[in-house]
Amino acid sequence: MTDTAAASSPALSSGTAGSAAWRTSAAQAALILVLLGLWEIAGRTLFNPFWSSRPSLIAERIWRLALSGELWTHCSITLQEAGAGLLLGAVVGVPLGIALARAPRVAKVVEPVVMGLYGLPRVALAPLFILWFGIGLMSKIMMAFTMVVFIFMLNVMEGIRTIDPDHLDLMRSMRAGRFYLARKVLLPAVTPWILASFRIGVGLSLIGAVVGELIGANRGLGWYVEKSGGQLDTTGVFTGLVVLMILAMLANQLIGFVERRAIRWR
Amino acid sequence: MAMSQLAEKPMPAPTPEPRVRVENLRIAFPRPDAPPLEVLSGISLDVADGEFVAVVGPSGSGKSTILRAICGLLKPAGGEVRVDGRPVSDPPPEVGFMFQKDALLPWLTVTQNIRVGAELSGMSKAEQETRIPALIRLLRLDGFEDAYPKQLSGGMRQRASLGRLLAYNPSLMLMDEPFGALDYQTKIVMGRELLRIWEAERRAIIFVTHDIEEAVALADRVVVFSARPARIVADYRVDLPRPRDLRAMRGDPAFVHLTESIWSDLALPA
Ligand SMILES: Nc1ncnc2c1ncn2[C@@H]1O[C@H](COP(=O)(O)OP(=O)(O)O)[C@@H](O)[C@H]1O
Numbered sequence: 001m002t003d004t005a006a007a008s009s010p011a012l013s014s015g016t017a018g019s020a021a022w023r024t025s026a027a028q029a030a031l032i033l034v035l036l037g038l039w040e041i042a043g044r045t046l047f048n049p050f051w052s053s054r055p056s057l058i059a060e061r062i063w064r065l066a067l068s069g070e071l072w073t074h075c076s077i078t079l080q081e082a083g084a085g086l087l088l089g090a091v092v093g094v095p096l097g098i099a100l101a102r103a104p105r106v107a108k109v110v111e112p113v114v115m116g117l118y119g120l121p122r123v124a125l126a127p128l129f130i131l132w133f134g135i136g137l138m139s140k141i142m143m144a145f146t147m148v149v150f151i152f153m154l155n156v157m158e159g160i161r162t163i164d165p166d167h168l169d170l171m172r173s174m175r176a177g178r179f180y181l182a183r184k185v186l187l188p189a190v191t192p193w194i195l196a197s198f199r200i201g202v203g204l205s206l207i208g209a210v211v212g213e214l215i216g217a218n219r220g221l222g223w224y225v226e227k228s229g230g231q232l233d234t235t236g237v238f239t240g241l242v243v244l245m246i247l248a249m250l251a252n253q254l255i256g257f258v259e260r261r262a263i264r265w266r
Numbered sequence: 267m268a269m270s271q272l273a274e275k276p277m278p279a280p281t282p283e284p285r286v287r288v289e290n291l292r293i294a295f296p297r298p299d300a301p302p303l304e305v306l307s308g309i310s311l312d313v314a315d316g317e318f319v320a321v322v323g324p325s326g327s328g329k330s331t332i333l334r335a336i337c338g339l340l341k342p343a344g345g346e347v348r349v350d351g352r353p354v355s356d357p358p359p360e361v362g363f364m365f366q367k368d369a370l371l372p373w374l375t376v377t378q379n380i381r382v383g384a385e386l387s388g389m390s391k392a393e394q395e396t397r398i399p400a401l402i403r404l405l406r407l408d409g410f411e412d413a414y415p416k417q418l419s420g421g422m423r424q425r426a427s428l429g430r431l432l433a434y435n436p437s438l439m440l441m442d443e444p445f446g447a448l449d450y451q452t453k454i455v456m457g458r459e460l461l462r463i464w465e466a467e468r469r470a471i472i473f474v475t476h477d478i479e480e481a482v483a484l485a486d487r488v489v490v491f492s493a494r495p496a497r498i499v500a501d502y503r504v505d506l507p508r509p510r511d512l513r514a515m516r517g518d519p520a521f522v523h524l525t526e527s528i529w530s531d532l533a534l535p536a
């Protein structure tokens with residue numbers, strides 16, 4: 001009887017897979033520790049820490065900023081800007097991508113304009129956005145938004161292109177309405193593509209927010225980096241960069257977690 | 267008033283319009299750098315109400331294509347398809363299509379996939395609650411209600427796909443090699459179930475298969491397609507008594523005779 005479930009039990013492999021994953025994590029942590037150690041030693045012997053600071057100085061600074069509450073303020077400002085820009089990018093980019101994929105003739109017409117805007121080095125828009133939206137949150141949200149909106153749009157268009165034509169014919173043969181089709185076929189099919197866009201978008205939206213803060217702001221991690229640089233405080237500059245890096249890594253973990261839950265059917 | 271008109275001018279004897287009338291149908295697919303590929307070049311076929319018609323023919327002869335055209339998924343280059351007397355342009359509500367590939371939605375479980383058919387047929391929520399588990403039992407999918415398609419074998423996927431079609435409950439079923447991925451035993455079991463359902467409700471069925479014995483065992487009529495562009499080379503009436511015993515009938519001389527002559531229509535060595 002060949003007609004049985006093909007689902008294989010993961011129990012056999014989970015032990016080895018688990019310990020392999022654990023070993024990878026250990027190796028990753030070891031690599032980071034070695035690099036930090038080398039940096040620390042170089043900062044104490046080879047270079048003047050004025051130029052490149054030292055992990056111990058950075059850790060101390062993070063601790064001080066955490067105690068004074070400044071760390072939280074700057075992180076939360078930058079996260080709000082990047083997060084709002086990212087969400088806005090998804091809210092605008094996903095429907096736009098679906099609409100353009102469903103209307104290939106319109107897509108042909110707007111394609112050169114979209115690709116032109118996409119190719120534009122959008123960080124150069126920062127001075128303009130500060131002028132238009134002021135030095136508050138809005139200009140940074142718009143920066144983050146312009147960095148990510150095309151990612152969502154182009155990914156979703158590609159996702160719709162990969163839909164099995166039989167699924168569309170199936171829905172048509174049962175006279176499914178537009179919203180039923182979107183709910184049962186289009187959205188689930190593009191969900192992996194939307195999540196991939198979030199993954200790429202996390203870093204880009206942080207870049208957008210930070211660039212905005214470098215140019216004109218009075219709070220946020222980008223502003224802290226800019227201010228520290230102005231005072232020749234390399235430890236402050238590195239502190240801002242390290243915190244940004246940690247935030248990006250945490251956000252990536254979060255998206256990985258959501259991905260594993262949302263597309264279990266794979 | 268309508269009555270008096272009827273009385274004054276006797277209507278012509280009502281000729282029952284067939285469920286499906288395919289008339290001189292031409293289907294061609296455009297090709298880059300070549301004239302269009304003519305898959306059907308003027309084919310005609312009628313299917314009466316309650317009739318179970320099997321279509322056999324070499325692969326690539328246009329069997330899937332004619333089903334798609336009857337369902338309104340393909341625009342004819344010429345000729346016409348009518349279902350219940352109405353020319354088909356969009357898929358008619360009474361037609362259900364079971365695809366050669368199972369076309370299950372990979373992000374939905376077995377139950378959810380079957381529910382798609384129920385929802386699109388307009389079945390009430392309350393009826394779904396009893397009907398869907400009944401279908402799952404009928405198709406021997408119990409225990410896999412919450413499994414995703416990738417966790418199923420080919421045969422189970424085809425049964426889930428049949429479940430969705432039955433949940434949609436069309437009065438004209440177009441089935442494209444529905445049992446192609448099943449092993450011999452399961453094929454017999456499913457064939458028996460299909461006949462039971464069909465005999466109870468007498469829907470019209472057009473059933474494409476590459477299995478000649480399956481065609482003869484199930485159908486009232488077997489239509490034999492030639493290689494592309496398809497012509498109908500033979501159209502047999504299967505006069506085997508119903509209800510049929512799918513195992514015992516294979517030794518019946520009439521059954522053997524019919525399958526033999528279809529083999530020779532397809533120009534295959536016996
Ligand atoms: N959408 C399509 N575009 C181009 N050619 C097609 C398309 N669908 C089917 N064909 C061609 O039409 C012919 C008949 O296909 P099909 O009806 O699927 O055959 P069958 O189901 O009898 O095996 C094949 O040569 C196939 O390549």
Ligand SMILES: [Mg+2]
Pocket residue numbers: 329330331366442
């Ligand atoms: Mg086919």
